[in-house]
Amino acid sequence: xxxxxxxxxxxxxxxxxxxxxxxxxxxxxxxxxxxxxxxxxxxxxxxxxxxxxxxxxxxxxxxxxxxxxxxxxxxxxxxxxxxxxxxxxxxxxxxxxxxxxxxxxxxxxxxxxxxxxxxxxxxxxxxxxxxxxxxxxxxxxxxxxxxxxxxxxxxxxxxxxxxxxxxxxxxxxxxxxxxxxxxxxxxxxxxxxxxxxxxxxxxxxxxxxxxxxxxxxxxxxxxxxxxxxxxxxxxxxxxxxxxxxxxxxxxxxxxxxxxxxxxxxxx
Amino acid sequence: xxxxxxxxxxxxxxxxxxxxxxxxxxxxxxxxxxxxxxxxxxxxxxxxxxxxxxxxxxxxxxxxxxxxxxxxxxxxxxxxxxxxxxxxxxxxxxxxxxxxxxxxxxxxxxxxxxxxxxxxxxxxxxxxxxxxxxxxxxxxxxxxxxxxxxxxxxxxxxxxxxxxxxxxxxxxxxxxxxxxxxxxxxxxxxxxxxxxxxxxxxxxxxxxxxxxxxxxxxxxxxxxxxxxxxxxxxxxxxxxxxxxxxxxxxxxxxxxxxxxxx
Numbered sequence: 016x017x018x019x020x021x022x023x024x025x026x027x028x029x030x031x032x033x034x035x036x037x038x039x040x041x042x043x044x045x046x047x048x049x050x051x052x053x054x055x056x057x058x059x060x061x062x063x064x065x066x067x068x069x070x071x072x073x074x075x076x077x078x079x080x081x082x083x084x085x086x087x088x089x090x091x092x093x094x095x096x097x098x099x100x101x102x103x104x105x106x107x108x109x110x111x112x113x114x115x116x117x118x119x120x121x122x123x124x125x126x127x128x129x130x131x132x133x134x135x136x137x138x139x140x141x142x143x144x145x146x147x148x149x150x151x152x153x154x155x156x157x158x159x160x161x162x163x164x165x166x167x168x169x170x171x172x173x174x175x176x177x178x179x180x181x182x183x184x185x186x187x188x189x190x191x192x193x194x195x196x197x198x199x200x201x202x203x204x205x206x207x208x209x210x211x212x213x214x215x216x217x218x219x220x221x222x223x224x225x226x227x228x229x230x231x232x233x234x235x236x237x238x239x240x241x242x243x244x245x246x247x248x249x250x251x252x253x254x255x256x257x258x259x260x261x262x263x264x265x266x267x268x269x270x271x272x273x274x275x276x277x278x279x280x281x282x
Numbered sequence: 283x284x285x286x287x288x289x290x291x292x293x294x295x296x297x298x299x300x301x302x303x304x305x306x307x308x309x310x311x312x313x314x315x316x317x318x319x320x321x322x323x324x325x326x327x328x329x330x331x332x333x334x335x336x337x338x339x340x341x342x343x344x345x346x347x348x349x350x351x352x353x354x355x356x357x358x359x360x361x362x363x364x365x366x367x368x369x370x371x372x373x374x375x376x377x378x379x380x381x382x383x384x385x386x387x388x389x390x391x392x393x394x395x396x397x398x399x400x401x402x403x404x405x406x407x408x409x410x411x412x413x414x415x416x417x418x419x420x421x422x423x424x425x426x427x428x429x430x431x432x433x434x435x436x437x438x439x440x441x442x443x444x445x446x447x448x449x450x451x452x453x454x455x456x457x458x459x460x461x462x463x464x465x466x467x468x469x470x471x472x473x474x475x476x477x478x479x480x481x482x483x484x485x486x487x488x489x490x491x492x493x494x495x496x497x498x499x500x501x502x503x504x505x506x507x508x509x510x511x512x513x514x515x516x517x518x519x520x521x522x523x524x525x526x527x528x529x530x531x532x533x534x535x536x537x538x539x540x541x542x543x544x
Contacts, residue, residue: 052379151377154332183533187540199338201353202287212351215529218339225336228355232285232330239338 054111057148057155059163061106061130074165078138081264084222085176087242087253089143092174094254095261096141102131105140110156112149140164144222153225161229171230171237172264174257175223179243183217194244194256201227203236209259213241284359284391286327292361294368295396298512301370301388303404303474306467307492310403312501312531313508314371318360319343319528321514323369329357329391333384335374342530350529365514368397376470385473389481397484399429401512402474403504404489407467411491412448419443420491421507424463424475429484440510445489465489498531 061069068075081096083089096102108128127146133139148156179193198208199219213219219227223239230237240260244253286292300317302310317323322343334356344350356374361367376384392400408420422445425433447461465472471487478485488508492500505525509515515524 048379150335151332151379153336157336158332183537185533185538187538199340199353200351213340215340215342215344215350216532216534218337220335220337224338227338227353228328228330228336231338231353231355232287232328 055149055152057108057110057152057159059106059108059159061163062104065105069163075140075163076138077140077164077169079140079264080164080169080171081139081141082171082173082222082226083141083143083175084173086145086249087176087244088174088257089145090249091254091257092141092143095258096264097131101134102141103134104129105132106130108142108144108156108160110146110148110152112147112152114147114149148222153222156222157225157229161233161235166233166235169235171226171235172260173223173226173237173239174260175219175221175239175241176253177241177243178247179245181217182243184214194242194246194250194253196256196259197241197243198238199223199227199241200238201231201234201236203230203234204238205236206238206263208238208240209263210240283330283387284327284395285330287325288327292326294361296398297361297366297368297395299368299370299392299395299397299400300508300512301400301402302372303402303469303471304372304375305405305469305471305489306407307405307494307497307500309405309490309492309497309500309504311372312497313403313504314369315342315528315531316501316505316525317508317514318369318371320524320526321362321365321367323360323362323367325354325358326361326368327359328355329359329370329387330355331357331384331387333376333380333387334372335377337374339530343528345529366398367512367514368395381470381473385470385477388474389477389483392478392483392485393481399432399484399486400478401508402471402485402487403508404465404468404471404487405492405497405500405504406465406471406489408491408493410466412446412452415446415491421503422446422489422491424487424489426475426479426483426485428478428482429486432484433486436511445487496535498534 065075081092083092107130110128128144128148129142131141131143133141142160196210197213197217198210199213200208218224219239219241223241227237227239229235240257242253242256244250244256246253300314302308302314304311337356339354341350341352341354344352354373357370357372360369360371362369406422421443423437423442424445425437445463445465448464449459449461451459463472463475468489471489475485475487488504490500490504490507502525
């Protein structure tokens with residue numbers, strides 16, 4: 016298109032352009048593409064005990080799977096749940112993509128996506144994801160993780176950070192209303208969410224969406240709590256917005272706050 | 283692949299399938315939204331695939347807040363058995379590296395489901411029209427040879443304009459420049475059409491030339507065009523507001539304006 020100043024700009028469109036895949040790719044191109052695809056594969060690294068169990072065909076027994084996506088969601092779980100030191104680290108996931116920082120020695124993904132299991136109640140699993148999982152890796156991540164979990168009686172809770180700039184509403188949001196929670200759940204979810212449901216025309220994207228899609232088609236009970244915040248980085252006020260979710264996470268997950276602030280009753 | 287959301291798998295034998303291509307202005311998808319919303323179609327299943335970018339949301343066609351809490355995924359199939367109509371809605375972009383595989387997935391699903399015909403609603407960049415295409419209606423159609431056998435008369439009667447073949451290198455008078463099909467901005471439309479020709483599937487493409495912007499009028503135009511052929515709506519009064527706009531179409535261009543701006 017031409018602008019008023021006479022320059023010609025290439026037009027950006029939401030449409031996917033026709034790909035010329037009628038042109039035969041030569042072998043070298045195909046090899047490069049294959050290698051790139053392999054590099055972008057999602058890998059799960061379990062502890063030896065869990066690996067053995069999975070290899071012999073036994074999936075991880077799981078009644079509650081709590082997934083935190085984003086810094087504030089992960090920090091919330093760290094402070095209120097993981098700090099009780101009743102948790103074993105049982106694995107991690109790695110997903111290399113264009114936003115992974117090249118680090119010599121220990122890769123940054125090692126601390127970016129970790130799985131924990133409760134020592135006293137091993138059917139409770141927690142996963143913190145603070146790295147970026149690319150669009151083409153979301154489905155794979157979800158399939159691979161859920162393939163390791165047994166699906167019967169499984170309840171999934173996802174805490175997810177997002178920006179309030181993505182929240183669409185007819186009434187203008189004054190600065191005072193953020194941060195706030197909205198929920199989205201699958202048809203199999205039988206409980207009551209702790210907050211309002213996500214109104215039209217808002218949607219959920221990224222890893223929480225991939226998890227919801229998987230759970231919906233496989234009829235697993237799952238709920239996503241999306242926290243809309245006006246702060247991009249780690250923020251204690253945003254973190255505390257997730258507090259009402261603690262009431263739903265089950266008696267088996269003892270909260271650190273229970274000892275300090277006894278007004279929270281865990282069921 | 284197709285996963286039923288009901289207790290048993292639905293039968294699509296002899297149904298007509300209407301589906302969008304993710305294309306410029308998202309016109310096909312908007313038109314499909316109008317169809318599902320107006321005919322109050324019920325969801326019968328999901329296309330669960332790694333080819334689409336994941337997204338999730340509440341029921342985009344809910345009329346009231348109470349029944350609005352039903353999770354919807356990027357590719358879903360709706361059906362209206364009394365009309366023998368099935369509609370596939372695609373709500374998310376197709377991953378660049380997976381377009382070919384997605385086309386193959388669709389073609390094999392169409393084949394195995396036994397649809398009597400498939401109609402792809404699509405669009406193409408208006409700015410890439412040649413001089414001839416600039417005149418007259420912006421709507422075009424394409425049919426595979428398989429569908430042409432049954433529908434040639436109907437198409438002729440409606441006076442529809444077939445999508446023109448354009449020379450590969452306009453301006454060059456070289457002997458090898460055989461005109462070929464070109465649908466810029468149409469996403470997988472051309473690929474799906476050529477695949478269907480190869481597989482002898484009865485498939486039609488209905489597209490409109492448009493630009494990015496407020497594409498709601500284009501969606502109405504395309505939906506009305508389709509209705510002229512398939513007669514999905516009983517209402518023959520030609521009123522422009524016979525289509526029901528879904529609640530998910532609100533705030534298409536952003537939030538309300540903050541009063542502090544002024």
